[in-house]
Amino acid sequence: MPATRMMIARRAGVSVATVDRVLRDDQAVRPETAERVHIALANLRDERASRGRPAKPNSFRVAFVLPQVNSRFLDHVERDIALSASFFREHRITPSFYRCDFSSQRDTATFAEQAVDYDALVLVPLDYPWVERLIEEMNEAGVPVVTVFSDLPSSRRAAYVGVDNRIAGRTAGLLMGRFLGARIGTVAVLSASSRLHDQLERRTGFSQVLEEDFRNLRWVAEPDFAEDDDGAGLAVQGLLARHPDLVGVYATGGGISGIASSLMESGDKARLIVVGHECTAETRAQLSGRAIDVILDQDVRGIVHWAGLAAINFLNDVRGALAIPTPETRIYLRENAHA
Structure with a gap:
């Protein structure tokens, strides 16, 4: 470069x-x-x-950057970055970790001044103009940016590593429609952040399938709801009050555990299908206990590893040979909850 x-x-x-x-x-x-x-x-x-010499013995300084938002999934990502130290060391990556408040233009600009000293960035971006500007500045400074889990396709990022979130949303829509069969009613789509592109893509894919193949179901969006258990539980109870014909709930991001617990406690779960993301010990138990019907998941640590490798491939001027696989979306039901 x-x-x-x-x-x-x-x-x-x-x-x-x-x-x-x-x-x-x-x-x-x-x-x-x-x-x-x-x-x-x-x-x-x-x-x-x-x-550009592949045999260069020194390591590459790669900053892994997550947005400063309340998210169990991002906490999981942070943990897996920390647990990947030996993998990074083996591949000559010296990782640093940051949380940045991308909702603040000033904080983003301040972080950009630090980021230019790194060889590459692996970034979960929020959809703000100043975040796109950060990526553009890094690109101009010769610091490749790899977006991970959530993309910002209009930016000048070098690559995206993660599942196809629109396909994940379409898969969730298909499963919701199949579980509900011929029932007529409303399905709520809950998204914790309208600034995370992955959640927008999932919501789009989900609604496409319902509109194409399940005309018996009407969907309503509930954006920017709280991901914490109490907030998610209150949100779903509010939906039940506003939509007496509610038959399904799809959470595109976090909050699925709180939704499931609230529905079980109120006795409303028996008439609703619940679909969400991220397979954890808690959601596995809820799948087994019929509080959740479907969980979609991804190989978080594998994606973290592949993003780091993509970054150093760009630094080594490996063109057209990133060898980064497209991760698959995993589907968990009651029967394979503990597989």
Whole structure:
């Protein structure tokens, strides 16, 4: 990857506009400033050339960055990043971990100043313009960004590693429709964050299948509901009050355990089908106890590993040979809850 004007500017301690003037041989630039720019360019060329040698013995500094939101799934991801230390060491990756409040433009900009010092970023992005700008700045600085679990396809990220979330949503829709059969009623789609692209994709895929194949079911969206057990339980009770014909609940993100517990306690579970994501010890027990009907899951640690490998493949200039598989969505029912 060639040195960009932003990279040169940072190295030389000048503005991007000054770099542009030097490269255009603008004689109005002071000679000592022009010399600094040319030295910075030469050093960067040497560094980028040596970085492309696969046998280079040093390790790559990769920052793993999660949004600062309340999410059991992201807590699970954080744990698996920590538990992957030996895998990363084997593949010459020196990982660092960050939580960033991407809802804050200021915090995102502050993090960008730190992130440029890394060789690569593995990022769960939120859908904000300044997060796209962060990715663009990293790209200009020669720091590849790999999005993971949730994508930001309109950005300049180098790659996405994770399941196809629209297919996951369509799978959930098909299973919901099959479980409900010919029943007529309303299905609620609960999403914890409208800023996470994976949840939007799941909601879109789910609604597509219901509209295409299950015209007996009407769906309503409940975005930005709380993922904690109490909040999720209150949300589903509110839905029951507003929609007496409620026959199904699909949670695109977290909160499924709280939903299931609330429905069991109120005695309403017998008439509802409950579908959600993330297979944990708690949701496995709820599957066995008929509090949840379907759980969709993914290989979290494997995806973390593949994202790290994708990042260093870009750093090693491995083009067209990322060898990163498309992870499959796993389906858990009562019968295989403990498989």
